[in-house]
Amino acid sequence: MSTAVEVSGVHRTYGSTTALRGVSTTVREGAICGLLGRNGAGKTTLLSMIAGQERPSSGTVRTLGHDPVESVEVLSRTSFVRDSQRWPDDFRIGHVLSVAPAFHAGWDPALARDLVADLRVPTRTPIKKMSRGQASSVAIVLGLASRAPLTIFDEPYLGLDATARQIFYDRLLADYAEHPRTVLLSTHLVDESESLLEQVVVLDEGRVVLDADVDTARASAWTAAGAAGAVDRVVGSRRVLARHALGGLASVTVAGSVDDALRREAREAGVELGSVSLQHFVAALGAGTPTPGVDDRAASVTTEGALS
Known part of the structure; x- marks a missing residue:
């Protein structure tokens, strides 16, 4: 090519x-x-x-x-x-x-x-x-x-x-x-x-x-919404691109993909997982900050390796 x-x-x-x-x-x-x-x-x-x-x-x-x-x-x-x-x-x-x-x-x-x-x-x-x-x-x-x-x-x-x-x-x-x-x-x-x-x-x-x-870009992020503590436990150490909180509730955009184990954990915690539009993902990338200790270059999404 x-x-x-x-x-x-x-x-x-x-x-x-x-x-x-x-x-x-x-x-x-x-x-x-x-x-x-x-x-x-x-x-x-x-x-x-x-x-x-x-x-x-x-x-x-x-x-x-x-x-x-x-x-x-x-x-x-x-x-x-x-x-x-x-x-x-x-x-x-x-x-x-x-x-x-x-x-x-x-x-x-x-x-x-x-x-x-x-x-x-x-x-x-x-x-x-x-x-x-x-x-x-x-x-x-x-x-x-x-x-x-x-x-x-x-x-x-x-x-x-x-x-x-x-x-x-x-x-x-x-x-x-x-x-x-x-x-x-x-x-x-x-x-x-x-x-x-x-x-x-x-x-x-x-x-x-x-x-x-x-x-690949569309599949490279997801959202989690629910009680703030439960959301944080489900997200764990994954890279958070954007976070919004209101009272005791939180909604986060997370880089990476969703597997069956994550879906099961979220369901048991009462956390709702969702997909992300390309517009939302791009906006989150521009507004997000790297997870502490994670190199910016390693945190970028490329066709060779999606974030997790």
């Missing part, structure tokens, strides 16, 4: 600020991968490195088999779009549609025109004067119609209403089915985008805290 992106031990610092701390991940060719995490987690920095727009302070990045920085091969086969894209002051959507084919060999003008209509992109307004949602729509048109082998969307939904976001998801899936490519999607809207994703990578404070296929 070919690899589209390989990141190994990447650190990135800006003066006294560290944006990425030992980040490693691999994205296979043809996958749709979600890059998730809170604001400031390092998502845009990582995507910029993958696209060749920044160098790591240390570590290596390989994109489509090349060092992406100053690589003509990577530049010609990658579309990196975001709503903050800078355009000349007088540029309108028509200008974008006219110059895009020069940068993307697979550009589909018919798809671009359809997306402009579906997303109601104003044709007479300079992009510089568009609302945030309209600028996001321009970025979506550029990314989808590029048909670039590696297409990177950095929070493409900003400012879009629910209808426009659904159009984006639907058109992405439909075009991906007919023209497979590798897609990296940075987003906070996990519940909305979950059905698109095959792999999720979660960053928290510049570190990878989850790297797994979606099915």
Whole structure:
């Protein structure tokens, strides 16, 4: 299986600020991968490195088999779009549609025109004067119609209403089915985008805290609710990602899987066990703290080993 992106031990610092701390991940060719995490987690920095727009302070990045920085091969086969894209002051959507084919060999003008209509992109307004949602729509048109082998969307939904976001998801899936490519999607809207994703990578404070296929991620945590003392006894020394208490009751999110012995123990203790949505799990990973004495790296969830 070919690899589209390989990141190994990447650190990135800006003066006294560290944006990425030992980040490693691999994205296979043809996958749709979600890059998730809170604001400031390092998502845009990582995507910029993958696209060749920044160098790591240390570590290596390989994109489509090349060092992406100053690589003509990577530049010609990658579309990196975001709503903050800078355009000349007088540029309108028509200008974008006219110059895009020069940068993307697979550009589909018919798809671009359809997306402009579906997303109601104003044709007479300079992009510089568009609302945030309209600028996001321009970025979506550029990314989808590029048909670039590696297409990177950095929070493409900003400012879009629910209808426009659904159009984006639907058109992405439909075009991906007919023209497979590798897609990296940075987003906070996990519940909305979950059905698109095959792999999720979660960053928290510049570190990878989850790297797994979606099915593995869904099965990598559970909840326990009941009397606080009983919950604590059932959970034991397992890693607690999040805890909420009210009076004598507690609800916790725990990393790992549930087996028959745990179900039996919980039932006897009057503790209710439940599954966790991907959105809940990602939020808990961002808010959680490691169990004392457990190394952060060992506590991360990867496809090689789920937490227990």
